[in-house]
Amino acid sequence: MASTDSNILLSLAGVCRDYLSGETQVRALNNINLTIKRGEFLAIMGQSGSGKTTLMNILGCLDTPSSGSYSVDGHQVNALNVKELSSLRLKTFGFVFQRYQLLANYSAQENVAMPAIYGGMEKSQRLALAKKRLAQLGLTERSGHRPSQLSGGQQQRVSIARALINGAQVILADEPTGALDSASGQQVLALLKQLNRDTGTTVVLITHDALVAQQANRIIQMKDGHIISDSSQHQLPSDTPAPLGNCTPAAPLQTNTKQHIKCYPRISLWESLCLALGSLQANLFRTLLTLLGIIIGVASVVTMMAIGDGGKQQVLQRIEAMGTNLLQIRPGGRNIRASGEIATLTMEDAQFLTQLPGIADVSPEREARTTVRFGSNDYSGRARGITPAYFSMRNWEIAQGVFINNDDVERYSSVIVIGATVAEQLFPNTQNPIGEYVLMNNSFYQVIGTLKAKGASAGGRDIDDEVYIPITTAQLKLFGRPYLSSIIVKVSSTDLLPTIEATVTQELKRRHGREDFMVRNTATLVEAISDTQDTLTWMLGSVAAISLFVGGIGVMNIMLVNVSERRREIGLRIATGAKPSDILRQFNIEALMVCLLGGLIGVGLGLLISLVLQQAAIAVAFSLAPPLLAFTTSLLVGVIFGYAPAHKAASVNPIQALAEE
Template sequence: MTISQSPKPSSEDSSESSTAQNLGSHTTANPSNSSDNLSNPAKTNTANHPASGKPIMELSGIIREFPAGEQTIRVLHDINLTIHQGEMVAIIGQSGSGKSTLMNILGCLDQATAGDYKIYGQSARKLDADQLAELRREHFGFIFQRYHLLGDISAKDNVAVPAVYAGMDTEARTNRAEKLLTDLGLGNKVNNRPNQLSGGQQQRVSVARALMNGGDVILADEPTGALDSKSGEDVMAILHDLSAQGHTIIMVTHDPKLAAQAERVIELKDGHVIADYQTEHYKHTDKKPESILGEHRKSAFGSFIDRLLEAFKMSLLAMRAHKMRTLLTMLGIIIGIAAVVSIVGLGQGSQQQILANISSLGTNTITVNDGYPRGDPRRRYNDDNLTPEDAEAVGNQPYIISVSPQVNASSSVRYRNIQEDATVNGVGEDYLNVTGETLTLGQGFDAKSITLRSQDIIIDDNAKQTFFSDIDNPVGEVILVGSVPGRVIGVLEESDGGFGPSVTTPTIYMPYTTVMSRVTGSTNIDRFVALLDDSISSSAAETAISDLIESRHGKDDFELRNSDSIRQTIESTTGTMTLLISSVAVISLIVGGIGVMNIMLVSVTERTNEIGVRMAVGARQSDIMQQFLIEAVLVCILGGLIGIGLAFAIGELINSVGGDNFKVIYSSTSIIAAFVCSTLIGVVFGFLPARNAAKLDPVEALSRD
């Protein structure tokens, strides 16, 4: 076996790198020092031991430096090593000698500052983060001194984590995890969590995890350092058994007795290799560990779904483990979503109420008023231009459903000893159909009423309260309108007054022909209201009516009012107000998103060790990012759902208190938009913490508690 090494520097010139030496037989750079550290008789008599297997790791001139303020500290000095397939190697040295740093470089957890490290013939410097992760999960298995198990999942799931990232079939990895634990004497502990296991049992779980994907190379950092003597002996027996199976074992220890059990010892001091020799346990073997992944590997898509489910499961466990933090994280989202949905519901409820008021004045109608349009100087000269024939001409158009001429007058009305001034409206037979008003008692006018100029009367609720307050049903009673007697045939339903102030003046309705002939003595009408076919554009109908009347009069001595334009104005106004108020609610969503980001950043800091463990067992950067993104999205989705539920509760409260005049009407669009918005907040504001987690240095992450 030929191994180049850097001899221990002299006290006079410790910074100079020493020349490589050929150790065809056992040689140490400082035999006197080495003999004090290891009580192994084979260390000075290992000549002509052949190297086992083929070289799988080659280190050439490896230097590792770390920043320390404005200076750098060199931890490893010009390390030159070759490690072969099937060797059991112990790296020994005092604390601070650089042995853990060397193991991290060998395990692709860390990168050298200078020099070249080849693993299976590939230079580690030329591999990106995901390729290094592939090496870790496909070929390496790590056994840590502090176990580094994931506390929220069972022993079996801990063992199976590397196989999840490697894409092993679900059933195969479950069976293998259980078998490994059973072989290690933990068959009855597979569903226990780490805190339910002793130190020795946790280390066995760590060993099983290292072997999950095959573990060609097992890297053990002080594998017995935290164990009692019996558990330590058990772990070493396991390592010897693995070595016999063809696994390459690289063990870091400061215990010379433990190192003496290895086949080869590499001794470090102050970052230099001061000894590299074979022990009496050395044996040549060409045996290789069995291949595990090939026959059980899933498709790329199946592997992706597996990793997604693993991330989803870990996100749920993290949320459950920190319930209060999760709730506080959600709070901003809950308030924002509830505000958006409630405000939109209030806006829609208000809009519907206003539109209902419009409907009480006439649904999809056009009113033609007598007199010149507003702004016309001729407006003060009202020549009584509209006639019943104009209304009839418009009513004959195919896009008109019905027309009601109207004549207004004021008159003194008397019933028995009650006399009050009232408004008298002369209307057509289709008045109720045109305006959308309804009767609570009696009946309306018919064609015969118009033709015969009947003295029938319909009264509104104000007139009923004024003249018939002590009579439940005034139908059939006779009242005197001016000097014209009339019989009550109907009573209108109470109106809330529409848009303007509440009207208390009694209103009397009679056929317009009766009012014209018996009350006003006029041959002209004040206006007529036309009900449009809903399939016709109201603007087109308005233009057609205007053209028709103008052609009949030869001038535009009339004014049109389109109820649909009022509707559109109201809808536009309420929509603008809803949007304005909703934008304020959206700001609370953004604030909530920033809260999610801050809490997730804290979560990354708290779970840095878990991230390091996942990276060590082969998680890609995308796997780490995916896990934290899913957690952020889940928090926001759950917050969104709670917010929607809160909005419904608020709406029900408002509806129960507001009665018929004040309603919250929920919009499915706003609910879906709020849900999508909460998801996007999770993605957008969870990205930075997720990226920070994915970019963590594995060694630094593992070193944090």
């Protein structure tokens, strides 16, 4: 039970602390009853294994008793939650460690100011206060130096200044002179005595050295987990150690008559960002290696999806060159061959279709393989009999000369328009073909125009290896029969395609008496190819996303290594008042910032690679979605893969961490 004496600051009653060593239970503290008053300077003395360090950890709220009760300034520690314990450490205790425990990448001033971060103190205010504390300890000229630039005595004075930054009521000094020469040790002890004398700060000195202990006003000697003497009470009875399991039961918790402990909120997001940036900068090379995995992953996603979208657009452009509001009618149906007498599409069918509502234009066609000759140059390509409507419906553009017109169709003119591939083969060396005569199927045709190149069709066929003559001339001179290879119908609106398709099918079936034709909808073809290209694009993106996933695993692995290497730093932050949630947030932000920076650089790199590929004539399409998707995914990678290391950091045992070499 907590004492009612208002002068008593720390009170332990029947405190025991047990540990498991393998399968053996070891008792480090056994029935400790101790009260420490405000303003005392006492030394807890004992050899290694006597339990003095365990007692210090319990006094500083870094550890909890296995049984018994402990109160700090009237607050029952047993009843405090994690936030309240952190706040109690923050304002009540200051730790001075044997190995100083200074952060190597912080200056002396920043080391001193570090605990004040968790008290919510503004940066300018805490740095000014840290400089003042250093000045009080004679380290004004050393405030900007890092620990490696300070002597052992100076480092220990920095750790004392750090212990005082939050106005600690109790200084817990664990072997503060153990790593110092005798002169530096005496200076540190003199400082502690002066603090106790001038400010009334309670000082608890942990030592195994009798000469050091003699500097205190009260000496408590421990052995095998017991207090065997207390100079304030003269010689204590030499009790036989109590057997395991016979510790005094914990005192029942009493209603605390004092004010509740002020729980400080989590440090601000800005402070967390600053801490994370500082940590990333301190391990710059490792940070760059971690960034590299995310950069490659994000850049791959952006580039692959840009290539996929570019390929899709290229294919769709070629299909759209044929027209997206077209119906193609071809002879033949189920179990009917599209040749001979049964190929029954005729010019009369084409003329009939022009009268149907909703149809903007009709282009009858007849095609066959043929050989075209000019001089000594031959070219085997495709000849197509057409009407003038064909060129507008197929979005052809003229390179030289003119298109076939209605007069050419009515007069059975022997004129020809040739594709770019045919023109290149028949008229090499940039010879102008306009006005020249070519021979085809034993008849001469005058070249009146050449078409601009379009390249390959969606199926990979060269569109430019064709020649075009009037449909009437083709039926008379080239084919000798009145049948058509196809009829292309242009619908006035794409929305009407399904309706017009049904109407055309019904009317032609009525005219022919049977369905000896096939109607194809180019919009359906566009949709099918678009879906296929989308699938391929996402497949490329998924393959690239694997590298982003691997980069995320790399982030997690590096962060886990980072946590392992920074255990002492984490333990120090917790000991000086950081809450587990502060540590969790800091490490989460570190992982998130790595992925944020990696995502931004990766998006930029991916766009740059895409531009280079575009200059190399590779089809690439830019849109907002792929970079946004890749960047968002990189942030999710940071959140998901950063949580495990952050949780591990927040779960670090400060006692074990600070004891590590």
